[in-house]
Amino acid sequence: MRHIPELQGKWFGNLDILFLQMSSPHKNYIGEMWIPIVKNLGTSFSVRILNDYRLCTMNPLNIQRILATDFDHYGKGKFFNDITSSMLGQGVFNSDGDLWQFHRKTIRPFFTKDRVSDLMLYERKADLALGKMQERLDAGIPVDFQDLAGRFTLDAASEFLLGTSVNALNAFLPLPYNHPSAKRELNGELLTSSSSDFATAFARAQVILLDRIERAPFGPLFEMKEDEIVVPMKEILKFVDPIVRNALSQTRRKVQKPEDKAVGSVEDDDESTFLMHLLESTDDMKMVVDEILNILVAGRDTTASLITSAVYFLTLHPDILARLRQEIESVCGSGTNRLSHEIIRNMKYLRAFLNETLRLIPPVPFNLRESNAETSWVDDEGNQLYVPKGTRVVMNIINMQRHEPYWGPDAHIFDPGRWLDARVQRYISNPFIFVPFNGGPRMCLGQQFAYTEASIFLIRLLSRYDRIKLEPEAQPPHTKPPAEWRDPSIEKKYGQTRMPIEQVLHRSHLTTYVDLAQNRLSIE
DSSP states (O other): OEEOOEEOOSSGGGHHHHHHHHHHHHHSOTTTTHHHHHHHHOSEEEEEETTEEEEEEOOHHHHHIIIIITGGGEESHHHHHHHHHHHHTTSGGGOOHHHHHHHHHHHGGGGSSOOHHHHHHHHHHHHHHHHHHHHHHHTTOOEEHHHHHHHHHHHHHHHHHHSSOOOGGGSOOOOOTTSTTHHHHHTTSSOOOHHHHHHHHHHHHHHHHHHHHHHTTSGGGGGSSOOTTHHHHHHHHHHHHHHHHHHHHHHHHSOOOGGGOOTTOOOSOTTOOHHHHHHTTOOOHHHHHHHHHHHHIIIIIIHHHHHHHHHHHHHHOHHHHHHHHHHHHHHHTTSOSOOOHHHHHTOHHHHHHHHHHHHHSOSSOEEEEEESSOEEEEOTTSOEEEEOTTOEEEEEHHHHTTOHHHHOTTTTSOOGGGGTSGGGHHHHTSGGGOOTTOOGGGOOTTHHHHHHHHHHHHHHHHHHOSOEEEOGGGSOGGGSOOGGGGSTHHHHHHSSOSGGGOOSOEEESSSEEEGGGOOEEEEO
16 A cells, blocks of 8 residues: 655745645635646645645545545544634534534434425525615616625525524625725725624634634644634624524423424424424534534525626626526526426526536535544555545545546536536546535535525526626726736646636635625626
8 A cells, every 4th residue: 555645845844835825725726736736746645734744635536435435434523623613613514423423313304305485585585686786786886796695695594594584685785896985885884784794704704714724733823812713703693692592492481292303303384494493402502503503604605606606607608698598488487487396406407507617616615524544545546545544634626526537628618518418427427526515424415405596596687687797897906817817828837727717716715705705797
């Protein structure tokens, strides 16, 4: 069994790699730093920064082992838990072993049922969001679509989980940076609602978590004076805690026989919230809040990322937009009719469009695990590689899902047709080349909710508008792709890449986003 090839830096302790790692998510093209490394070392490699040893892979055979076939030998681990527990506590995304099994068993029943009320919620929130957008467009002002998608998914997720919406869509929509009132907005004069405070704190907390991961092993040095996440978490809990306490109080007043409810059961009531479902299983306030925040991160941010990326691709591909409108009209008529799960499932091209969006811009571009036993990987030639116990592992999803050996010579091209023609055999024969929702026992329970929510939003959007375009004048210069991305030498350095055709900067914290939320879209 061989050792995994090791990346060697130029400075003592590979500190130059640490600095590159810290700056890359904020400066470079997403996943860019991996490309030359993979060319030299292969799709799996190791790196040691001082005494901090970690493994990295974008080989689908190894990702399959981590997520599925060798699942018991990997967990989220102490490193991830220590960094994220101040936001995620001991919820389902931050736990291992028996505690994870308990969380999974508790929440699974709620996410395996098709509820008409969920569709009605998404439709109602989508119509509200598009109404707010139209008001702004009627005034001749471009719309920050990423912000709108984030508000839509935050309101939908909070009402779905808690029964109470954050009402982020009721707050003042942000203005383009060059609008006469933009300075007042930045000074806080126009954004004073509690919903804006919650959304800002929620995003800030996740940025802090990413910074901690990227700064390892020196993360604690940056927070010696204070824990940076305390302030945003105070704002988050100011909204969540009273709702949970009130629901817990109501539950305790109910008189139930012990045998009336089983752990993880679901009430017949179609209107039951996730919060009430949790309270059937536990009255531990902290556990309930932890679980709510875990699912809120997943339910809000990943779907907002998917919708934002989907609309971005529509601005680049008007032909695809037209075909989607044709399918919507064919299946839904005017698009204003009540939707059903069956209608959405019958939209094959819409599903292919969402899959292609998830392939090129997965909401979670990188995923972390830690080995809890000695185990093995394979290299690109099939040789066995040694994985030590207690080693942090980085799975590079975004580069894997764009890698030509797995997807073919057109891997960097956005083409939903690959999911409907013979090219889909590449995925069918090797399903772990596409894992936007994870795989194996920890596969995302809410993936169908994400598909449904994004589908409903896009159906409503494309039923109203036949053209979507970027508004470059409303985009701050420092958030635009640099001129060197258009240089012919880029492809000599990186091979086939999307860099020359990108119009915005894609970044990531826990999830993928457009730099500084300045993706202004003019919609007609």
